Amino acid sequence: MAEHGRETTLLRGDWLRSRAHRDWLDVQGQRLLDFSKQAAVPQGFAALDGHGRLSEDAGADTILTARMTHCYAIAALRGLPGCAPLAAHGVHALLGPLRDADHGGWHESQQAAEQKGGRKQAYLHAFVGLAASSAVVAGIEQADLLLELATEVLATRFWDQDEGVFLESFALDWSDLEAYRGANANMHSVESCLALADVTGDPVWRRRALRVVERIIHTEAGKRGHAVAEHFDPAWQLLPDYHKDRPTDDLRPYGMTPGHFVEWSHLLLKLEAALLRESGEAPDWLLDDARQLFETGMRCGWGADGSPGMLYTVDWDLEPVVHNRPHWCQAEALVAAASLWQRTGQPVYQQWYRDIWNYVDRHMIDREHGSWKQELDADQQLSADIYPGKADLYHAWQATMAPRLPLAPSMATAVAAQAESF
Incomplete structure (x- = not known):
């Protein structure tokens, strides 16, 4: 599947299999751990x-x-x-x-x-x-x-x-x-459910994850071309003006968040892999939805204002609202590109993976003070409109880990099984 308006160049080498790239990821991950x-x-x-x-x-x-x-x-x-x-x-x-x-x-x-x-x-x-x-x-x-x-x-x-x-x-x-139903809390609940299923051995957690994905992604986002609406009332009616006066809210901003489109994308792939690992069966639409989420997210979020990087929010016409580039949006795009590359083998995802890391290396990694800059504006200058300081380890560090792991089982279980290979 070609991304809209995107050409894939001839790629030499496979970064996910490259020892040099994996060593680089390891160094970056340890820098993040030490900082925090x-x-x-x-x-x-x-x-x-x-x-x-x-x-x-x-x-x-x-x-x-x-x-x-x-x-x-x-x-x-x-x-x-x-x-x-x-x-x-x-x-x-x-x-x-x-x-x-x-x-x-x-x-x-x-x-x-x-x-x-x-x-x-x-x-x-x-x-x-x-x-x-x-x-x-x-x-x-x-x-x-x-x-x-x-x-x-x-x-x-x-x-x-x-x-x-x-x-x-x-x-x-x-x-x-x-009196609110939100996509963001449910998205991270899906991640938690996959880990809980692996560690407790109770598959009910995977069933719960699948039900969340069916409602919020396959049904609700499917209505909107796989753009993920986040704010609903208890009857699951969209709240289109929710937080219109708080566009830079850190958890519930107005409009939609392309970084979440791509985050859902890799979670769907991990759910698919977990279900296949459990029973050999998974809904066909999980892969289709994951691909479309990534395509929609990158089309409206990456460089949509003429400057590189994944911006924070878009309106209902998929036009930019908050142009700032939070670090976590780049991290989740990395994980999604790596996951789609691993799942499909299609070169377009390898190209995205390289392009996003090149952006992060050039603009986000803070080699003077440590960690990643948590947020940049559209001119790639440091900003604190949404996220002051450097509170978060989780997103950036997982971006250095996920490309080296299978889609299932979940991260801790996978690392435990492959500890000698790291």
Whole structure:
């Protein structure tokens, strides 16, 4: 399948099989891990500034703590020194100060826990489930307890069997279900479900992932040429003006997010591979939808304003709204291109993979202060309109790992099976 308006040049060499390229990915991944080690605080992990420093009043953030735990657990599986203690620190924080001991589930942050405020978010709990599963595979002490608690909450509080999705958020006591249905939380729930199925051995998690994908992608995005709408009411009616006054919201921006189109793309391929691995059967449309998601996302998101890179958001006509280039959008495009290349063998995806890494190397990797620049504007200058500092390890680090792994099983399980090859 040729991308619209894109020509594929004659390619020499296969980067995914190249030892030099794989070594380069390894170096970049270890640089990211080393940079984020400074994020550990007594009650979990906190956000770093652009130089990798903590603020004087830095407090633990639960999403960051879960993501760091996931990453350092997998790094520990690879035998990288210093990573197992950080994964253990994350597990301890998630079982202790960040957990709601009164009602179950997890607080949004150390501050929310202390003030008994905030809400119980599906997005956050998906990452706790992911962290727990990775920590179990890595043999981190008490990770099995964290996994038991996380799966219970995800299955009994957030999963809605009738709707076939994970519900968005609740008050601390599990009252006050939010009158909103969101694609973003469900997208990360699919990632969590695939890992939970591998680690618990319970295929019900794959069935749940498939139901989410059927509704949000095959049905809803399928209506829109595989552009992924994200904001719905409880009856699954589109909310076209949602957050129109907050276009740079970091989790629920107005319009649509091309970076999510491509992120869904590789998740569909991983779901397909997981189902095939389990039973030898998977819906044919998973591959078709994955290809179309990538094509639509790259067409409206990559360089749509004349400057390279994947921009943040588009409107309902697929025209740019927020032109800034978040680092995670580039990372997810990389993983999607590598996954499609691995699944189909078509050169267009190898070309995309090279082009995106060339962009990241030139513009995003911060060789002066470390890590990746979290966000650039349309002129490729540093910006903090959406994401200040350098809080996130998860997206960039996974972009250095995923191209070296099979589509299934999920990352921690795959690394454990192939540890000697890294």
